[in-house]
Amino acid sequence: MPTVVISKNIHVGPGKEHRSIRAALLSAKDGDTIFVYHSLYKEGNIIINKKITMIGVDYPVIDGDKKFEVVSIKSDNVIFRGFQVQNSGYGSLNDLGGIKVYDAGNIIIENNILENNFFSIYINFGKNILIKNNKIRAYGIEEQQIGNGIHCWKSDSLQIIGNHIQGHRDGIYFEFVTHSIIWRNVSRFNIRYGLHFMFSNDDAYINNVFDGNGAGVAVMYTKKVTMYNNTFKNSTGDASYGILLKEISDAEIVGNRFLSNTSALFLEGANRIMIKKNVFLNNGWGLKIQANCMENVISQNNFIGNTFDVSTNGSLVLNKFDKNYWDKYEGYDLDKDMYGDIPFHPLNVYSFIIENNPIAMLLFRSFMVTLLEKTEKLIPSITPEDFRDDHPLLKAYSL
Amino acid sequence: MIEINNLTKKFGKTTALRKVNLTLTSGTCVGLIGPNACGKTTLIKNILSMVVPTEGEIFFDGKNIHGDVFYKNNIGYMPQIGRYPENMSVRQVIQMIKNIRNHQGTEDKELFEAFEMEKIADKKMRTLSGGTTQKVSATLAFLFNPPVLILDEPTAGLDPIASEILRVKIIKEREKGKLILITSHLLSELDDLLTNIVFMQESVVVFNKTMEDLFAETGENRVSRAIHKLLKTGVLS
């Protein structure tokens, strides 16, 4: 027996059938569409618990008055589009969100502006959720007093596409999120990480830009992550990284650009990672590989203008460097096979010294230090001899 | 014009001048003579503040020269060996000294013309011979018509013709009532020039006489002979 669902349109706004969103929601039934016209709506916590479509016309402003969670979505099949959501409450116990999804699926949150919320978009036990083209902005100063831009917890099959996030603690935060894609987002000037994820397997990060975040991107305790064509830049400072990989395995990091970070890519306990066709440009350190990393392949990358291309804290070499372009390589290619005839040792002895005596940076590039480096390059005594790229490319890849 | 009181100059342990007292007046041409290393050049350099006195004072026109530089506007100085910036032309050097002295009155271009400086005016200083360089020095010393002229071995290195030109010029300037101080080894040159002789030996002024007195005392009429005679008779030692 098929049921015919007759959906109706409900209008909210000055001079419309409803003056408040709450009233409209109360009268709505599953399948209805609510049009909200431009005005300021201060109605405390708005709870959407029906399968409805909410459409803002000319960005109506929903204000949480710094006390409430602004919009709570507690039903499946909700579309929330075209609103400005602002001034959510701040809670040290509850994670109040601008838009928060509770245990729901098939939801679209699209084209919204989120201003000055504690957490902007918060997905709690979500499934099949599309978060697209939202502009998210907060003004956090201290890590403890601000939440994340897009915060996802124990969710699955999320698509986070084309959002702009700035000024939060972490731009995008994943914990126990699987089978999700993060595509074409811009995450800038967040206090801690542009992207932070833990225990989130089988996710892909493609074409995102992470710029000027306190500590860049942190990827921890995760398997099977794919990171393609992202840009990581301007993460500078003590313990700042383009990407920090911690306890990661079987990941692919391909085609990314690392620009002007203190450390572009930091690997700790990372195994079987393919680092390929990335550009490391003008970073303090290109790769920092801790000694507990194994079976990683670093191949066909460009290392250009970095202060130090690679550094490590041990003498064991369990990773493979091959066919990269190193601008510091000074060899020749007499047999014209495109690769230098002698191997390149990417480890700079002085980066060893700086690791132990940071103040030694003061003397970097002085005559004595350059002499020391050249000597070490000719006759390796401190750096491991087999830490090398046997096929250093003579001309940079066009990446 | 120039009054030197009790002037002592020591270079380290050696004493170049010991308690020198000397008054030089306008209208005289003073020959400062004596054996090598007797302190002639040091005395001149003191007058020009090129060395700093250890003791004593020098007055120029009644004013202490210590800390002053403008009195040098009244002095034309021709050094023993004049050396100049190598890459500058003669004209540039002259122009530079003109700039420095900022001379207001008329310029005395007699030597400039007599030495035919115009012909070499565009040559670089480094290409000039020692004699030609001396001509430049002489030209510069006389150029600003100063009331005092100090000439250190003026004829050394000059050819006979140039020497003669310079002699005539010195006499001419003496007649104008200027004070002229000359050092020279070649005593024979000095005969018609000098009105006074200052003889120095071993850092002290031994005598300061007019030519008339000197000739009268020695019965000679040539400077060189007169000095020799004095030396022989032991008057000086």
Place this chain on the structure above:
Amino acid sequence: MKGITTFIIKDILKNRIVILYTLILCGFSWSIFSLEDNVSKGILSLLNIILLIVPLVSVIFANIYMYNSTEFIELLVSQPVKRSSIWYAMFTGLAVALNAAFLIGIGIPVLLFIHPLTALVVILAGVLLTTIFVSVAMLCFILMRDKAKGIGLSIMLWLFLSLMYDGLVLFFMFQFADYPIEKIMVLLTAINPVDLARIQVLLQIDVAALMGYTGAIFKKLFGTQTGYFTSFIFMLVWIVVPYFFSLRLFKNKDL
């Protein structure tokens, strides 16, 4: 004395060594930037020239020029010119002429090829080093009457400041690595003008790496506006102190 200064500047600019110096710098920097498409590598090669060659040429040339000008200085002293004016003219003449050589040889290509702010720092470093080593050369001249000794002393000073000093500091650092030596290290590097110049350029090309360093004193002294200003003052001291010291000696020098 404006007149003398101009004359000296012209004289030095016509000097074959200075012309050669300009041409060599020119050749270096143009070839570095036109052959090397990697700009930061270019700056690095240039840095070595600025830290080693520029001070060396400046100190030796200025020193020899002073000795060769002995008679000229004598001539000037015999003229109605204050000794301080003569000294000032010699200093200005040398500094302006050598800096002109530096600016033509390195300044112009640097401005054309690299980021304006970095270019400015590189140029300022070179100009300050040139001027400092002119000042040092004049001090060596006045301290040593003998030309060979004077040139020897200036080369020794260059050798010490440009090459050996960092070795000694490095040695010191290794010896006392277990102690809190940050303050002393910063102070030690701030004393040496060559190190200051190097660190200023370092702050341009290795800024990402330097940001990773947590040392508070280092950041305070080098990373900020005040830091730039302090470094600048330290380098000015290197110009002013040798200059006035040598001037005092010159005022009482017997020529």
